[in-house]
Each structure stands twice: as structure tokens, then as C-alpha cells.
Amino acid sequence: MGKVLGFPSKVGHDITGIGDGRKTVTTAGSREALAGSTVAEVVIITAETDNTGYVVVGGATVVATLATRQGIPLNAGDSVTLEVDNLADVYLDVTISGEGVTFLYLT
DSSP: OOOBTTBOOOTTOOOOOEEEEEEEOSSTTOOEESSSSOBOSEEEEEEOTTOSSOEEEESTTOBOSGGGOBSEEEOTTOEEEEEOSBGGGOEEEESSTTOEEEEEEEO
16 A cells, blocks of 8 residues: 555554653763554654754764764654564664653553
8 A cells, every 4th residue: 555644554454452651861971762662563752842852863973063973863843753562672772851742652
């Protein structure tokens, strides 16, 4: 089928549930896992709409600092959709302490 509106589309998928959450990063420059060990197929991550800096999404080596940035930077309200097997494999870093994301995941 392909993708519709940026969402993955699977024929005969095994998605049986939906969950959501919110994650803030306490200290800029200190990456944190999106969540504890949580099995998931897809996660949609949206930067909080009142963020004033960037939230950067990536793996365990994600870095928000511009000079050494690694990952996908999100402005306030921006989203990214990832196919994953566990939310604990997704990390966040921020340029402003206390900023974060909301997320929705499919299991």
C-alpha cells in the first residue's frame, strides 16, 4: 500500500494497541531514553508546542549541541515517525533544559 500522511502502512500488520506519553529532558546536553523498556512497533514523537529550543531525537549517541549535533532536530510542534521495537532504544537531547516531547506509540 505505501505510506499515507507520513504514517507507515502495513498489510496484515500485527498492531493491537496504542499508548502515549510525555518526556522532558531535565538537563540540556544529557541525553535520556524516551521511556523505559516498552515494546512498540511505531512511535510518533512531537516536540512540545511551547519549546523554545530544539529537541533532538536519535539513538544512544544523540547530541543536541549544534557544533556536534547527531540525530533529528525538532522545532516546537514538529514530529517524526519511527518504526521501532522498543521505546527504550530512542533517545532525546535538548538545547534548553526541561523541554521535551509528547509521543504516541502502537504495539
